[in-house]
Amino acid sequence: MKALIIAAGEGKRIREISGDLPKPLIPLLGLSLIERVILSAREAGIKDFVIVVGYKGKEIKERIGDGSRYNVRIEYIENKEWRKGNGLSVLKARDRIKDNFVLLMADHVFDSDILKELTREGLKGKDGILVVDRDMRDYVDLKDATKVKVEEELIKDIGKDLKDYNGIDCGIFLFSPKIFDAIEESIKQGDDSLSGGVKVLARKGRMGYLDIKGRFWIDVDNKNTLEIAEKELLRSLIKDTDGPISRYINRPISLRISRILVNTRVTPNAITGLSFLLSLLSGLIFFLGGWMNFILAGILTQISSIIDGCDGEIARLKFQSSEYGRWIDSVLDRYADAIIILGMSYGCWLGFKDALVWIFGFLALTGSLLNSYTAMKYDQVIREKKMKFRFGRDVRLFIIMAGALMNQIFLTLVFLSIITNLENLRRILVLGHNT
Amino acid sequence: MKALIIAAGEGKRIREISGDLPKPLIPLLGLSLIERVILSAREAGIKDFVIVVGYKGKEIKERIGDGSRYNVRIEYIENKEWRKGNGLSVLKARDRIKDNFVLLMADHVFDSDILKELTREGLKGKDGILVVDRDMRDYVDLKDATKVKVEEELIKDIGKDLKDYNGIDCGIFLFSPKIFDAIEESIKQGDDSLSGGVKVLARKGRMGYLDIKGRFWIDVDNKNTLEIAEKELLRSLIKDTDGPISRYINRPISLRISRILVNTRVTPNAITGLSFLLSLLSGLIFFLGGWMNFILAGILTQISSIIDGCDGEIARLKFQSSEYGRWIDSVLDRYADAIIILGMSYGCWLGFKDALVWIFGFLALTGSLLNSYTAMKYDQVIREKKMKFRFGRDVRLFIIMAGALMNQIFLTLVFLSIITNLENLRRILVLGHNT
Structure with a gap:
């Protein structure tokens, strides 16, 4: 199974600590954020990676290379429209991905057990599975997080401004190639974000979820979340x-x-x-x-x-x-x-x-x-x-x-x-x- | 999965050592032959047994009991026609067995790994799988053995008097309930043996086989084979x-x-x-x-x-x-x-x-x-x-x-x-x- 990693965005908020470094290359306990994502996925058995780069993509490519250093294969895709919605980054990978795949964010730190369970359980007849945190831990920045409304085993709605929600989008997905059509449909409706595509699948009852069950994940977004990530990794x-x-x-x-x-x-x-x-x-x-x-x-x-x-x-x-x-x-x-x-x-x-x-x-x-x-x-x-x-x-x-x-x-x-x-x-x- | 054990025959040839004891109760290294069959099957995960008794059936029932001593469940069926072909013994169990089942002979000693493989592999779309010894080991009494002709993955013919054969019937089977119809069909044609039923399935291309792969089995039939069984068990x-x-x-x-x-x-x-x-x-x-x-x-x-x-x-x-x-x-x-x-x-x-x-x-x-x-x-x-x-x-x-x-x-x-x-x-x- 391939993993698609989105590493195109600029990550303005983290400039306070990263300086000129693109966000995926920010160091955390001896590895850069994107290296942690790649190696966590490798622990879950994934050996093939497609990385979508945009902002300072050349730097990322040079630092990470073709994957031989990590014993995996990595190919890169460039998304020049990285200033626009992240749905476009996913869509760029359409030609490279023909089977079910895992979608990961280059700046998220997570327990690899989550990914092991996600790939083991599979799509269960859906077109997408989103890992959802229903514990609302206090280190999740609720203002900035993507919220979801889940009911029984389905995602019912998703969005940053959702008022009625009962979970947080952890940015870890399993998709069938149908997600590409869904994103295109969403773009036609004026929403070029990945959440837009997920919403399209959700409306059709094709989007399931996996509960994170108290395991660790965090969206590293600023100095504070980077410190939390370090503390949690050490505690593990x-x-x-x-x-x-x-x-x-x-x-x-x-x-x-x-x-x-x-x-x-x-x-x-x-x-x-x-x-x-x-x-x-x-x-x-x-x-x-x-x-x-x-x-x-x-x-x-x-x-x-x-x-x-x-x-x-x-x-x-x-x-x-x-x-x-x-x-x-x-x-x-x-x-x-x-x-x-x-x-x-x-x-x-x-x-x-x-x-x-x-x-x-x-x-x-x-x-x-x-x-x-x-x-x-x-x-x-x-x-x-x-x-x-x-x-x-x-x-x-x-x-x-x-x-x-x-x-x-x-x-x-x-x-x-x-x-x-x-x-x-x-x-x-x-x-x-x-x- | 249930196991059906045929323990109805008289076993005349072994009288030299068994005296008045029915053959299934002959002792071998601390256990009777039929106890070894039950416990070998238990090692392969089988907990439910149907035993068909005939000759001195009461003695067997009394000695073996309801299985609680072996941590399994045992029920008995009596076959008063035990002097006739052993196909009748199998047929008597028809009412008690509604699913796929293992068929074993009470007087065969075998490595329980054979049974583990047989139940793990399953019927593979057939109605019967017979364990076949293709090594023609010298302790097999060829005159008395049931021979088989196998081709690719199918049993083509079976019988004691087969001239063109390339394997020996080890008396260990996995069957779907279709075997009961096959035996009835064979009886109508004048053959009331189990081999007759197997032949009916074989003719329809519904009888597969599992190679014993050098593992141990023996039909304990006389003093000599009993000694070989003891030697092989000790060697294992x-x-x-x-x-x-x-x-x-x-x-x-x-x-x-x-x-x-x-x-x-x-x-x-x-x-x-x-x-x-x-x-x-x-x-x-x-x-x-x-x-x-x-x-x-x-x-x-x-x-x-x-x-x-x-x-x-x-x-x-x-x-x-x-x-x-x-x-x-x-x-x-x-x-x-x-x-x-x-x-x-x-x-x-x-x-x-x-x-x-x-x-x-x-x-x-x-x-x-x-x-x-x-x-x-x-x-x-x-x-x-x-x-x-x-x-x-x-x-x-x-x-x-x-x-x-x-x-x-x-x-x-x-x-x-x-x-x-x-x-x-x-x-x-x-x-x-x-x-």
Whole structure:
């Protein structure tokens, strides 16, 4: 399925931040707005794009190219009449699009799940489906938004000045080629906007809608909406399975770091490596023994725990996530855990030469690694049952830091031995109860 | 979808082993033949059964019951004319079956994947699909088998005395209710067998087939075929991911044990528990230190490694496998590994008080647990690429036994440290290369 992206307009209101840059090229967390639209669509399985450019079209073409950089194909169409209604931009693509297609706006930021659902559900016998936000969230600029009136499964009316409305047009569409006729019909009636075409289909009962169901979208139109988009994108990186330390300490810090790093050329893999090296260093310093070293190593452990969030965050912000990347990150985390606990055991044993140190080190290591082993299955249940509590790596490393600061390495090993293995027993029981 | 099972015939030839027992009740690895048919069909998603009984029907009804024991629904039909052709048995079910249905023979043993494919693929516009074995395996009794002639996707002819044939009727069918008319038509022509009805559909071009593609099936007809069925069922328990020690040492022994235990009331969970307790015991004996204890512990380790195969084997033979059962078995295996390596480390340290013992114990434990952690992902690749080599728990425990027998615990820990962690590194590289 092809996607048509409208990137022709001037976007006057956003000049305050964009300066001379055409609106689709405004940067947001390491990618331009139009790159986010292309990559979100790619996540929904779309590989072919037609982009209609107008205002500063050459600049956009040069920056985005033929799509090979994003692993998609992109062709361009120029609309010299970009000062007129956006229905004309859609109409220009008529020759290039013969099948059902997705229509997107180059300056909208949205959760790619919306597009996945839209393409999966299809037209359902209609000629157009419009994604509609019925939640009327307070960051939608109601004065400027295109309103819609929906009834049962149909769009009944659409327009900026609609008085009786119950939803907002999110600017995400699925169309059959009939939309081109509809726009022509609307132009004859004096309305050259896309909404005009949609209204024609709506009048014939051929325009359905898809509820956004609380998922995120925003029309980036000015400084304020750009800031909201950034905040929402960062917030979407918080995982359901984040434990309490992650949620309240690590994630807020790692998101701030990622927000900066995403604008640099630092790759997710480099950060995975850095976090691993910090753990290695922390383990080596634990090895040396002595309170001062323990303090340093404990702090390093907590820092590596924070940094460990950044690789995934940056990968997701830049659409660079991969299954292998997540997997190798998790394997290295396990090795990092092992090195830290080995260092603690040796460092502790130096000051207190009893085999008990090693035995509890062993049990703490076993419990910790098997926490991660059982997590693969347990996390499914957490997600399905929307459980809040999760005892995981974030908590374990925090306990290690706390123990190190207090010079209580032996007690920490004993405590970890008990708590990690009890947690594994609890998971075995919970999963047994749930199956 | 309903399944109709024909269990009316007398099966004279098998009297040599069955004595007075009706053929469907002949035991095979802990279940009667008809129980295997019901449970194989349940694995393919079938929950409703109609069983046509005749010879000793009361005994069958009493033994199998209403299906609640197998979590399915079973109704019975009596065919007093069971001495006549088996087409009559099918015809008796006419009132009970209004939709497409699966037809099975109570005395055939088969891989349930065949049935999964058959129900998934459906009738493909025909009125009947017959599963056909085109491999002419040497254990098929060609004199007694029903032969078929297939051409393109159709059955062209069927019969016991067919001279020009290229396949064998496996006795597994998918039918629309049209088969009832076809059998009636055949009876009028003087043939009251099921093959007669199939021939009527075949002549109209309404009978398709599904190739068995090398999967296992057998018509259990005498002592010889019963033995083949047992051998094939046991062979199907060997996993693609079995490592070399498992394949050539553990599995041949565990299959012999399972073959006996499957006829007792010992449950898979009890065996999981026993294997874990043996590992625990082995770890405790390692703890005591000294060569004699090491030898005993090493042998116990290898025994627990063998027993560890039996729970899964019995569960699969009795259709009692569950995802949770497999998972908890794997978690307990990890704890068993940890206890054994902890015992080795302590036992070794008793005779050789150097922290290096503990450090290598730590590294061996880390490598071993992370072998299992990485296996979850790596095994997918093994299966997809049909790779032969697998370094896993079977090999690790065998190395531990060998080291214990030679009183070389420290060397064993060093060796395990190196080989398990190198294997993890290798997997990281292989998976990186394959993604």
